[in-house]
Amino acid sequence: MIFYSILIFSLLVITAFWLWFYIANRRIYPVEITNKKLPPVTVIIAYKNAGQHIATTVQAVLDQKYSDFEVIAINDFSSDDSESYLSHINDAKLIRLRATLDLPGKKAALSEAISHAKHDILLFTDADCLPSSDLWIKTMVTKLLDDPKTEIVWVIVVA
Numbered sequence: 001m002i003f004y005s006i007l008i009f010s011l012l013v014i015t016a017f018w019l020w021f022y023i024a025n026r027r028i029y030p031v032e033i034t035n036k037k038l039p040p041v042t043v044i045i046a047y048k049n050a051g052q053h054i055a056t057t058v059q060a061v062l063d064q065k066y067s068d069f070e071v072i073a074i075n076d077f078s079s080d081d082s083e084s085y086l087s088h089i090n091d092a093k094l095i096r097l098r099a100t101l102d103l104p105g106k107k108a109a110l111s112e113a114i115s116h117a118k119h120d121i122l123l124f125t126d127a128d129c130l131p132s133s134d135l136w137i138k139t140m141v142t143k144l145l146d147d148p149k150t151e152i153v154w155v156i157v158v159a
Contacts, residue, residue: 058071061137097113
């Protein structure tokens with residue numbers, strides 16, 4: 001009986017922690033969007049067997065209201081026709097790559113995409129994630145530049 005009491009107590013503590021973490025981090029912080037010149041950005045999307053999701057995500061990123069950015073979409077050895085979904089997108093900002101190292105996980109594909117990036121600020125998203133607005137890039141960059149000590153901006157995606 002004591003075992004079950006300890007187990008239930010542990011589960012309650014873990015649940016309470018994750019609930020606190022979720023509530024504490026879901027606040028929406030207002031971002032002051034200025035007219036100052038913001039630095040160029042590279043958005044990297046590694047995808048594998050993403051199907052139609054990749055085209056939707058890439059187009060949503062390309063539709064961002066940001067002046068200077070590129071999008072690198074790197075195919076991480078898809079076995080479906082994911083790559084064909086990008087063929088109809090003709091935008092000078094889009095760079096299509098194929099990963100050359102077939103290693104488990106996305107790390108190799110992301111590293112390869114990073115090596116092709118033209119800009120110092122890198123934003124990453126997944127093939128099945130859409131930006132919350134057309135100011136996503138601007139919001140992320142503004143948050144990054146708000147404090148000179150900031151090295152990374154991380155967001156929690158709430159579906």
